[in-house]
Each structure stands twice: as C-alpha cells, then as structure tokens.
Amino acid sequence: MSCRGLLITVTGKMQLMATPKQRATVQGGAVRSVLADGAGFSSAQDIHAALRLQGKPVGLSTVYRHLQSLVEQGAADVIQSPDGEATYRYCGETTSAHHHHLVCRKCGHTEEVTARAIERWAADIASKFDFSDVDHTVEIFGTCAPCRRTADEIALDT
Amino acid sequence: MSCRGLLITVTGKMQLMATPKQRATVQGGAVRSVLADGAGFSSAQDIHAALRLQGKPVGLSTVYRHLQSLVEQGAADVIQSPDGEATYRYCGETTSAHHHHLVCRKCGHTEEVTARAIERWAADIASKFDFSDVDHTVEIFGTCAPCRRTADEIALDT
DNA sequence: ACTGCTAACGACAATCACTCCCACTAACGA
DNA sequence: TCGTTAGTGGGAGTGATTGTCGTTAGCAGT
Numbered sequence: 001m002s003c004r005g006l007l008i009t010v011t012g013k014m015q016l017m018a019t020p021k022q023r024a025t026v027q028g029g030a031v032r033s034v035l036a037d038g039a040g041f042s043s044a045q046d047i048h049a050a051l052r053l054q055g056k057p058v059g060l061s062t063v064y065r066h067l068q069s070l071v072e073q074g075a076a077d078v079i080q081s082p083d084g085e086a087t088y089r090y091c092g093e094t095t096s097a098h099h100h101h102l103v104c105r106k107c108g109h110t111e112e113v114t115a116r117a118i119e120r121w122a123a124d125i126a127s128k129f130d131f132s133d134v135d136h137t138v139e140i141f142g143t144c145a146p147c148r149r150t151a152d153e154i155a156l157d158t
Numbered sequence: 159m160s161c162r163g164l165l166i167t168v169t170g171k172m173q174l175m176a177t178p179k180q181r182a183t184v185q186g187g188a189v190r191s192v193l194a195d196g197a198g199f200s201s202a203q204d205i206h207a208a209l210r211l212q213g214k215p216v217g218l219s220t221v222y223r224h225l226q227s228l229v230e231q232g233a234a235d236v237i238q239s240p241d242g243e244a245t246y247r248y249c250g251e252t253t254s255a256h257h258h259h260l261v262c263r264k265c266g267h268t269e270e271v272t273a274r275a276i277e278r279w280a281a282d283i284a285s286k287f288d289f290s291d292v293d294h295t296v297e298i299f300g301t302c303a304p305c306r307r308t309a310d311e312i313a314l315d316t
Numbered sequence: 317a318c319t320g321c322t323a324a325c326g327a328c329a330a331t332c333a334c335t336c337c338c339a340c341t342a343a344c345g346a
Numbered sequence: 347t348c349g350t351t352a353g354t355g356g357g358a359g360t361g362a363t364t365g366t367c368g369t370t371a372g373c374a375g376t
Binding site for chain 4: 181182183201202203218219222242243244
Binding site for chain 1: 300
C-alpha cells in the first residue's frame, strides 16, 4: 500500500538516471494490460491463464514478478481474498491515494471507497494503545446486485 | 484458562446441552488450551509445535480440524496475516460480539477493538452500491510499544 | 464392567499458491 | 552491429492447508 518511503530511498541512491533501468518487455506490457482490462480483483493464476488464452503465454514467475513490481509502484492493489489467495487489481498510476474496496465475492467486481473517517479512526485506535508504524486493511465483501439476481434465478429453477 | 472445566461439565450431562454430538477428546482440549494460553494470534503450525513441546503431540490435521471447528463455534477468530498465513486467536465463548483487532506485527500481541461507527459505515457503503450479504474485514497492524523499544536497542547495538 | 457404533485421530499423500534458481533471450545504449 | 545485463521461463522447491483411510477411543445402551 504505502511503500512510497522505500521507493524514494531507493531512487535516491541511483539518482543519476531518472527511471533507472526498467526495460519495456512484451511480457510486462501483457501482464499490465490484462490486469487493467479485468474489472475487479484477479489472482496471479487467473492472469496467467488469461495470458495463455490470449495466445501470449507468459511464465508464471514472470507474472508474479510484474504483479509485485506493479504493487510496489502503486499501480496495483493487492488484497488477500478470504481464502488466503492474493488478488490484484489495476489502479492506474494516478490513483495514488490510499483507499479501500467493496468487492463482490461472486464476480470480483470492485468499487473503490475512500473514507477519511476510517483513517482517522485507525490512527486514533493505534495511538490509544501506543502502537506505531500502523497500517490497516479494510475490505468489504458482498454480493453485487447483478450477481444477486442471477443467484435468485438459479434458486427458482431448482 | 478454564476451558477444561467447561468440557468436564459438558460431559457430565451431555444430552440436554447444545453441542449434540461432539466428543470431548484430549487432543481437542489441548488445542483449545494452547490457543487460549497464547497472548495473540498464532498460526496452526505454531500451535502444532507448541503442543509437541508440551509433550502432547497432536497430529497436524487434528490441529487444523479443531481450529476450524472453534472458528465455526465462534470461540476463535481467524485472520490472514499480511503474508497470507491464517492465524487464530481464542476469544472465549462469551465474546460473541463482532469486533476487530489491533495486532502487533512483531509479537502478535492483540487488542480487541469494537467500533459501531465502522459497522455503520460498512453497511452504508454496501447499501449505497446495492451490495447485499455484506461482510467486512478491518484489521490494524502496527508495532506495539515493547517491541518498538527492543527494536530500538538492537538498532543502537549495530 | 462389556460391547458396538462411529466420531475423532494421525500419518502420509496430495494440492495449491508462491518463490527460487539458473541457463538462456532480447532490450537498449554505445 | 555488439556487449552488457535486465528480464524471462520452466522446473524444482517450499510451506501451508486439505484429503484419505485404517486405527483408536468416547460414549451410549446393555
């Protein structure tokens, strides 16, 4: 989420070259575009499969590598799905602001949510118990309206 | 803690009580008591190891089984640690109320936190986007005061 | 107490997400 | 065009978790 501090330190060291050396590879672009096309959160495995379907097979390790670096750059969000799998979502370079998600547990459709109140609350709680270095995860899972409707139809059929 | 007492009581007059057919086994009690003794969240593997240290080796599958059933009964909380491992914490039968956690990422020490405001906020957001069946995870990770101090000492030594 | 039923156990195999390793490939600056 | 080296891929490895299945032991009912 907010590893910006780290990035700044790193870039400080190699200050001679802006955007030091990050090669533009086909695989990197492919991973990024698949992630960007997906509506909501998708797992590394999903992306790997999607890439394969598109006829641009990319190694699984490569997918993980790019996903990680996108997260470090702040271009993607990660959340642990309730069953422990890491899922990723493209956030664009612009959306650098800290935010949370409302995720459909059926289709993965996601709404971005920001709430100052939550941030303040988390900070308050932390200082009250004398915790430092705080970071928080707030995710809301539910069923979106379209998915609810299809679920109802299925229920009627049986 | 006195979870053993409870078990004995239950076995005394079983049929009247809830928990229709749940056998009281030594292993179950051991898992429960290790979990209860631990201050904060601990992983299944930790519990398995602790049990082994105590000289009451319990099969890993058994540990997982009991952990799951404790969670189902509401006697334990699970959260996914930031690196994706499931960690468990005893919450007693009484603490059935919905709550969240402030967890030290060094030592696992945990404070329970409840906040009406958060619940209301989550519900509001959900209804605003027409999501139903909503559920949310809110966890705050940080470094507690004692851990911060020891970390500082180590930094000074080097 | 004795017995039968079957829930619970536990060792091991299997699975699954993810990381590591390393020889090979292809960007990119000179 | 060439050399350097970041980036690639695939297979092996890891660590958590789940499934399988023969064995063990709670807990009635007698």
